[in-house]
Amino acid sequence: MKKLALLALSLVLASAHAETIRVAIGTQDTTINCATGGLLIRELHLLEKYLPKEGKYKGVTYDIQWKNFTSGAPLTNEMVADKLDIGSMADFPGANNGAAFLKAGKQSLFITVLSGSTLGSGNGVVVPKASSITSLSELKGRTISVPFASTAHGMLLRAVAAQGLDPQKDVNIITQAPEVAGPALQANKIEAHADFVPFSELFEHRGIARKIYDGAQANVPTYHGSLVAGEYAKKYPEIVVAFLRAALEADKLIAAEPEKYSELIEKVTGIEAAVTYLYHGPLGLQTRDNTWKPEYRRALATSIETLKLMGRESTLKAETFVDDSYIRAAFKASGLDYEARLKNYDKLPLKANDALTGKPITDFQRVAGIWLVGEPKMRHYASIEGAFADLRKLEGEGKKARGIYVHDLVHRIKLLAPNSHFVVDAKGQLSAFLQKDAADAYAAAVKGKALDFAAAQAAAKAR
Known part of the structure; x- marks a missing residue:
């Protein structure tokens, strides 16, 4: 009986000392460029495959928490409040994330790119379907709505300025979330709307708007990626790498079967698979890429500068905000060559035969x-x-x-x-x-x- 009592006591003590580690991840499900850093990992249970279980993590219980957001700003608020450990968003809200952490006496790290365009495609400006407006220059003196503090907001400010217009005086920029902008466009209550992935194309696809400007016209790179709270990364670097390995697998899966996983994204979000395929299929509107290309680093620096246009001064520096050590470790653990991918700018290739002739397609200009x-x-x-x-x-x-x-x-x-x-x-x-x-x-x-x-x-x- 004494031995049994001692055994029971030891089990109770062991249980009491078993650590539970939170892995709280903020996603943007409807921002489909974040799918490989959120929705697909969650829906396919990829993170569980890679979470460490040996060494200091032996016997650990993982408390995996997922929370979905429609934009980066509220996600940042919860990261700064220590309610989330990892989050995915675009370059401009990412810059805002880093600045908010510094203001709170903390630090966040931008650890990977998920998907983007070195040309700037992905953000866009649309007008109501029946509008006579065909170019951005025609919006002088008109009202343009945009989700404030989003990457589209940053694009809009730069694009308007590039037309020789003063964003503060020559146009009336108001804040409006995409779920509000859609009905407003349909009812002709707004003259134009700027938005991020995938809403310009989604509104087009649903027949309520027409795109008149794409970020590619500005030739300013843009991307979505994932960030982590600095203290969390320092304490649990292996968990951060595990998350990134899951993101790499999600990327591999959607590259192999873009139609299948576009269907899954539609099932979860309501974003039509045809719009998701526009981004994630071969020769897509943007390129999924987990490497920190010089263009993406410059895009982040530009986003930090754009904060100043909004009166948000910060000591944030792109060179210290980006930390590629975790994604490099994830590439190595997954048997992938980071340097080779870093040098590769190709979109997901189209390897297909013409549906009419059966011959391989070799010229992609007019496919x-x-x-x-x-x-x-x-x-x-x-x-x-x-x-x-x-x-x-x-x-x-x-x-x-x-x-x-x-x-x-x-x-x-x-x-x-x-x-x-x-x-x-x-x-x-x-x-x-x-x-x-x-x-x-x-x-x-x-x-x-x-x-x-x-x-x-x-x-x-x-x-």
Whole structure:
């Protein structure tokens, strides 16, 4: 009996000393660029695979907590309040995160990029569908809404200034969350709205708005990434690396099957899979990338400078805010070459055969894609005219497209075809453009004709 009592006591004492470690992660599910640092890790239970279980972590119980946000600012508030350990957001709110931590006498670290564009694509400005406005310069004297303190806010301030306009005097910028902006656009209650991934394209896809400006026109890099509270990273570096290994696996999975995981993201968020595919599919609007390319470091420095435009002075420095040691360790533990990926700027490649000819697609300037309702995979085409001609045939058979994609000839970004501008040349070749003025200029240069989506479909049929 005495031995049993001692054994029971030892078990109680062991249990009392067993550590429970919190892993509290803030996500932005509807900001689909953060999917590989949040939604996919959570839904596929990837973090549990990599959390350390040996050494000082032997016998540890992990209290994994997930909390979803619609933007970076409230996520930052909870990180600073020590309610979250890790969070994902864009470069500009990330800069605000670092500044907020310093103001509170703490430190956060930007530990990885998740997805971005060295050209700046991803943020955009839209106008109501029926608006006559076709360019940013036409917004002088008008009201533009934007989620304040977001990466789109930073883009808008820079883009307006680049037009020679004073953001404080020449336009009226008001704050508005995307869930409010959508109905406002539909009801023509606002003249323009600037937003981050994926809302410009989502509003386009839902037929309530038309994109007139893409961040690629500013050629200012932008990205989304993950941050960690500095003290947490110092105390539990192995857990931070485990999180990043889970992010790397999520990235690998969605690269291999973008349609499948776009469907999962739609199931969780309501963001249509066709819009997610625009970003995460081959030759996507942005590139998933976990390395700290010089352009992304510069983007962060620009975001810190942009804080000053909002009157938020800070001693935050990009060179000390970014810490790539954890992602480098995650690459090594996952058997990946960080330096090779750091030097690689390629988007997820398109390795496909033309849906009409069966021949491999080798020229990607004018490729197009159609994702039909009820089909698990995209149909790829070597030319826009081939895709549009086939679309007519498919629609005649009673089939319906859930997504139609083309690529801007100027900026090389993927577009949703129904809201794009087109030019048909003398040979019947179609080219796509984001901007109407670019399409008009190209039409004049090649002695072609500028067309809208319906006319481009008709031109493909006539051919």
